[in-house]
Amino acid sequence: MARTRVGIVGAGPAGLLLSYLLHAEGIDAVVLEARDREYVEQRVRAGVCEHPTVELLRDLGLAGRLDAEGLPHHGFSLRFDGTDHRIALTELTGKSITVYGQQEIVKDLLAAHDAKGLPVEFEVSDVELHGLDTDRPRIGYRDRDGVARELDCDVVAGCDGFHGISRPSIPIDRRTIFDRSYPFAWLGVLARTPPSHEELIYTHHERGFALHSMRTPEITRLYLQVAGNERIEDWSDDRIWTELQLRLATDAEFELREGPMLDKGITPMRSFVTEPMRYGRLFLAGDAAHIVPPTGAKGMNLAVADVRVLSRALTELLLHNRSELAESYSDTCLRRVWRAEHFSWYMTSMLHVDPAADEFGRRLQLSQLRYTASSAAAATSLAENYVGLPFT
Missing domain, CATH: 3.30.9.10 (D-Amino Acid Oxidase, subunit A, domain 2)
Incomplete structure (x- = not known):
C-alpha cells in the first residue's frame, strides 16, 4: 500500500491547484485522474478568470503564460433593446477580469507539476473511497495498466466534478442536496x-x-x-x-x-449545491460540491476559491494539528458559494427567455x-x- 498525506481525486483546476498549494506548504499529495492527459488538457471549459483567481496564480508564479496570452477586460456590454450598455468593471470596482481558457490553466498547472516532479496518475479506474470517517482514509483504484492499487491517506480531497465518485461516497443521510434545473x-x-x-x-x-x-x-x-x-x-x-x-x-x-x-x-x-462540503476526512471542492449556470462565469473561480480555503485548512490540520479551519471549511466556502449561486441565477433569469x-x-x-x-x-x-x- 502506497502512502501520502492527501489523496486528490480529479486533475481539473481544483485538484491540480490544491496539489500545488499543498506542495508549497511541504505537504505531499497524489492526484488521481480517470481520463488521459490529452483529454484533460484539451477539454474546453470556462474562460473568464476573476481578479482573485488571477492574483493567486500570480502569487504562485503560475501566471507567466496567462499574463502573456490572456486578454484583460475592464468591462462588458449588456445588449438589449438593440443597444449596448457597458458595465465598466474597472471604473466601478478598481478590478478587472482576464479571459484565459480553463484548459490553458490546466496545462500550466500540469507543466508546473512536471517541473517539480509532483505525482499525477492518469487513466485510473474503479476508484473507491474507504474509511472516510476515520483518521486514515484509503483510496482503492486500478492504475492505467489495470493493476489494483491502494493509497493510504490522512485526508481525501474530492475534486472529481459533478459526475465523480467523491460526493456519492458520502452517506445519503449525511448530505442535503439543493438542485434547480x-x-x-x-x-x-x-x-x-x-x-x-x-x-x-x-x-x-x-x-x-x-x-x-x-x-x-x-x-x-x-x-x-x-x-x-x-x-x-x-x-x-x-x-x-x-x-x-x-x-x-x-x-x-x-x-x-x-x-x-x-x-x-x-x-x-442547472444550479446545484450539496451541504456540507465535508464528511469526516473527505473534503469536496469545485463541481463535486456545487454547479452554477455559466451566465455568471463562476464555476472555475468557485473551485479556485474552495481549494484556497482548503489548502490553508489542511496546512493547519496536518502540520500543526489544529482542526478549527478544517471544521469550518464547509461553512466558510458555502457562504461564497451561495453568493455565487444567487448572482448566477440573477444573471440567468435577467438575460434568458423563460x-x-x-x-x-x-x-x-x-x-x-x-x-x-x-x-x-x-x-x-x-x-x-x-x-x-x-x-x-
Whole structure:
C-alpha cells in the first residue's frame, strides 16, 4: 500500500491547484485522474478568470503564460433593446477580469507539476473511497495498466466534478442536496475568427439569450440559448451563424465575423449545491460540491476559491494539528458559494427567455436590465460580483 498525506481525486483546476498549494506548504499529495492527459488538457471549459483567481496564480508564479496570452477586460456590454450598455468593471470596482481558457490553466498547472516532479496518475479506474470517517482514509483504484492499487491517506480531497465518485461516497443521510434545473440550455461554439467586439457581450433578445466571448485574438467563443431537449445534430453551422446574427444585431453598426467552427456542443443549465462540503476526512471542492449556470462565469473561480480555503485548512490540520479551519471549511466556502449561486441565477433569469413566462415576466426582465444599465448602484453591485469577491 502506497502512502501520502492527501489523496486528490480529479486533475481539473481544483485538484491540480490544491496539489500545488499543498506542495508549497511541504505537504505531499497524489492526484488521481480517470481520463488521459490529452483529454484533460484539451477539454474546453470556462474562460473568464476573476481578479482573485488571477492574483493567486500570480502569487504562485503560475501566471507567466496567462499574463502573456490572456486578454484583460475592464468591462462588458449588456445588449438589449438593440443597444449596448457597458458595465465598466474597472471604473466601478478598481478590478478587472482576464479571459484565459480553463484548459490553458490546466496545462500550466500540469507543466508546473512536471517541473517539480509532483505525482499525477492518469487513466485510473474503479476508484473507491474507504474509511472516510476515520483518521486514515484509503483510496482503492486500478492504475492505467489495470493493476489494483491502494493509497493510504490522512485526508481525501474530492475534486472529481459533478459526475465523480467523491460526493456519492458520502452517506445519503449525511448530505442535503439543493438542485434547480432550467428549461433551456446553451449551445456553445468555438470559431476560428477574430472577435467581433473588444469585450464580452451579454445579449437579451426576444429569440433568446446570446453571448459573444473570445479565447484568443484569433478564436471567438459564442453561445446561444436553446431548448433543453435540442440535439447538436440539428444545428448546422449555417443555422448557428444565422441565429447569432439575428440575436446579436444592433441599431448601430455591428458586424459579427464568421469563420470555420472548431467545436460545438450543448450544455444543460442547472444550479446545484450539496451541504456540507465535508464528511469526516473527505473534503469536496469545485463541481463535486456545487454547479452554477455559466451566465455568471463562476464555476472555475468557485473551485479556485474552495481549494484556497482548503489548502490553508489542511496546512493547519496536518502540520500543526489544529482542526478549527478544517471544521469550518464547509461553512466558510458555502457562504461564497451561495453568493455565487444567487448572482448566477440573477444573471440567468435577467438575460434568458423563460418559455413559461408571460408578458408580465418579460416586462420585469426589461425593467431590471434598464435599471442595471442606468443606475450606478446597480451596475456597481453587478460589477463587484462579476470581478470576484474575496476568497473568504
